[in-house]
Amino acid sequence: MQAVPTFKPTEPIWRVRLQLLGRGLKSSWAMFAESKIGLTGLGIIIFFALFGALWPIYPWLMEHIAWTPEELEAARNAPYGAISSIYQVYDPVVGYDPLIPGIENPTPPSRRHPLGTNQYGRDILAQLMASTGSEFMLGVLAAVITVVIGTLIGAITAYYGGFVDTFFMRLADVFILFPLVSFLIVLGSMIELTLIKLAFVLGILYGFGQITVILKSQALAVKVKPYIEAAKVAGGGHFHVIFRHIIPNLLPLSFLYMMFNVTGAIFSEAALSFFGLLPGIKVSWGIMIDSAHSGGYILGGRSFQNWWLWVPPGVAITLLCSAFYLVGRGLDEVVNPRLRKR
Amino acid sequence: MKWSTRACARGEIVTTLTYPVLQVENLTMHYTTRKGAVKAVENVSFSLDKGEALGLVGESGCGKTSVALTLLRLLPENAQFLGGHVYFFRDGSDEAHARRAVGKPVKILADGQEHQGRLLELGRSELVLEAHVNGRTQPVRLSRDRIARLGVDLTALSDEEMRPIRWKGISMIFQAAMNSLNPVYKVGDQIIEAIQTHMPISIPEARERVERLFQLVGLDRQLMDRYPHEYSGGMKQRAVIAMALACDPDIIIADEPTTALDVIVQDKILREMRQIQKKLNMSMIYISHDIAVIAEVADTVGVMYAGGLVEFGPSEAIFKSPIHPYTKALMSAFPSIKGEKVKLAALPGEPPDLLKPPSGCRFHPRCPFATEICEREVPQFLEHKPKHYAACWNPLA
């Protein structure tokens, strides 16, 4: 009698999974690329990412493009506040230009300072660039935390149901109603918030709120699908079903809502720094607007002449927030087949 | 006016004095999509008499619903009307109807003769038609009291001009009735809305009318003040039928009236619809993909395939001796309880993609009798037997 041939898979299963993932991503990308809205948003995000990435070489760039050798000489030998490196000029927190006397600040856009300087002599463009990184990091960190919490809780409540379900849903009700920024304002007055702490708080507050409700209903829809039954019959334990089956199906939706959360996170940070409640952060767009405002440059008499102080940061915040929102809307069409055009 | 002897599906033979209410000629329509033009309706022609029940049967996607929507001019934005006429007839003495037709293409039946042209003038005792006779355009004068039927071409009316005809002239029972009732308003109110748009009666009178309609379709009066989500499927269907009857229309189009229901309710509703139709002597167009339904209710049957009408005739003739191979195939798929045991033959292949329909006769790829000419030329819609039309190069029998 012949031996029963054993079946050898030709590919390791992880590679197969990766290939399937790749294919899925490619078709999702094709769909996403069809929506102009999503592409616009993505374009803006990429622009800002590049913008922020440019920050480390910006002073070096300026040194070689914008400054003439005579100016560099003069700066190095200035009577007060001579500089030893160009990085001192463009430092967003303590930078100053030795060739510009203090009282002349703020100065309008010029060759050496493409967006001018603020009332303390800091280069505006440098500040804008330097903050981009922290804005991104904050937004993404908060959003990731939110998604992790929301997905886990959504999946678990849908899977177990009963008391767990009711408890988390009532909790979500409370969190949805939370006037978020108001709460952060009070919190910020009590404890010192740094960027990381803020990201965590935002992540938790968002995570237990609306996203849980939405992911839970999605998880419920997944739970009743036949392959879940099949997995259970095949002997999958609770964790296996939740992590291997339910959660992967929640991920597209989570990713979508992550976009909206990034918007909220950036907005909250800007608002808090505008009101001066984030002493742990040295420079951000919100702080830039705040210093312009408290210096009286916005509502004072000659505000239009000082537009470079407050217009760029406001525009930056608005653009980045709307970029993530647009990407979210574009993703919406991928995730929600109903919204696709004919 | 003519005498018509019809053999109906149930074997009844009816001789009535009848006159046309609808004449559709060469209706052609496309949908414009991103991938191209979907040729949904191609050269469809048929007519409907008073009191007649016409059944349009065909596979899903063959264009039956598109034809119905074209009649009422309810097509979506991406639909393009490419030609044809839809003459909606009313009595010659109907003043409002005649006045609406001024300046539009009309068809007039007078003294047993048919006149076609554009209505130029409408006087009290006579009207003037601009007709094409022998290749020349000339005015034709007709005395109004000799006119039996006046039909206006609906395709030439603007949306605003269609409004009085919608529901009062032609009403429709939509596919999946549950969705044609607005969920936030009471059912009775929605019917009253239809009534009040076309008839100047007060609300109490309208309510009374709705009550009588509900009685006619077999619904409890008190359901008038309930919301659609409180109705069952069958109840919703009846409500929608009542709504379609609300303004005493000349024609009712019933698009898949029972598809969403279970079989028992289906049977009941079909029978009741047939009863109501006979009682009120209504002209109806039934649309269904289910040939059993059509067999139950239709006096005349039109078989559609891939956007075209392939066969048209009295239902007894269609069922007993079909001319077009497709019709025969449909019959073969429908088992007969009484007849001999025949092997059910499923048609090979699939309905064609209407973006790029087959050349010539659209059925030729699946037709067991297809010949070379079928692929080259579109067959003409000819009267092969009395009152029995088909479009086929190789007709059966």
Next chain:
Amino acid sequence: MNRLWQFLTSGMSKFIIMRLLQIILVLYLYMTLVFIILEAQPGDITDIYTANPKITPEAREAIIKQLGLDKPIHQRYFEYLKNFVTGHLGCSFKWGNISPTPDPICREQRPTWDLIKERLPRTLVLFLTYTIVSFYIGFFLGKLIAWRRGAVIEYLSTVIGVTLFTVFTPWFALLLVWIFAVNLGVVPIGGFINPDSWTNIRQVGSVDCSIGISCSNVVFNHMLLWLGGLTLLWGIVYLWSRRLPYAWQRRAVRWGALAVGLILAGSFFGGGWLGEVDRVVLARDTKFQFFVWELEFPAGTIPLYPLVLDFVQHMALPILTLTLISFAGTMLLMRNTMLETMREDYVIAAKAKGLPDDVVRDKHAARNALLPVVTSLIFAIAFSVDGGVFTETIFSWPGMGQLLLLSALEQDYPVAIGALVFTGIFALVAHLVADILYAFLDPRIRYD
């Protein structure tokens, strides 16, 4: 009587009662959450409520006793809850007492509740007005844009909508102040009233005007009362008029009620009211003041309308700002839901019935598209409340939002926490109203 019983047992009222109970539960959870967060702060909770150097040690003891801050945690929890229910929320560190009868516990400091009571009506007026206006504009525009499709309009509305929706609120508020107040000068830069307009008024009704701005509060509260009361009454008339059979009757009743309401309000605010005044002057507050007038009135009466106008001109810009920010979200959402609803069968059926185009659009499509929009409004309430905080601060509008922010900046904890809890309650009530509105609009979710 029978009608009342019918209403009480209808699905609608059952829904309202259920929601009320749920709201109470949620409120309880919210307060517990705030309590937990308070407890989690480094430092003693007694410090949070009493660390003000201005409070005498005896007063501090009294506060500690009254608020139960010296007891173990579970007892403190109950005291905390009880205090909120009875209305004693601690004493402000910053604000001094202004009433002739000082609170026995707070002595020279102003009780938190007092502050909140004074400021709540102002926020309420802003919130109500701009919510209604922005919702209606968003609804109207969204409905129109979806109905008449056109590539240019859709593109424009998306761009403008998304921009306004995501714009950074304080920055935008500053921008508008700069445009309208500083440059164009049509509205005052900020504030609530122009004190100069009120200096000559000695007494309004029975309230003595020499104490702070209590007179303006009285007038303002009356304004709020009339605004709220008239809206409510008109709403009831509107609901009642739905039973009338003819459209012209309904229209007549509604417009008539509006006219009557306006006449009543006009006569109240336009006529004389008890008080004492030398002269009423509406002082110059903006670059191009439209009206400055000096009026002589017989002794013993004050017309209220110049004072009301003072409020109104200060309210104009904040409401404009808030409306601009909020309507975009509603408009975009309405447009999207309307596009989906337009494809529904009952819209085609409505057209098939021969109804005029605008009736199909409004009565059938828009009415159903409204439902998801109202739902989203529920989620957006928290966002609106936040927006209010920013706007009030920028415009120096002395409402709840500004209270929250100022007290947080000054580390006046009792007030900050009290304001936070109240903001939460405010949001909860708004949530309840929105839920009831939704049940009213959608018969499917009532408990029949």
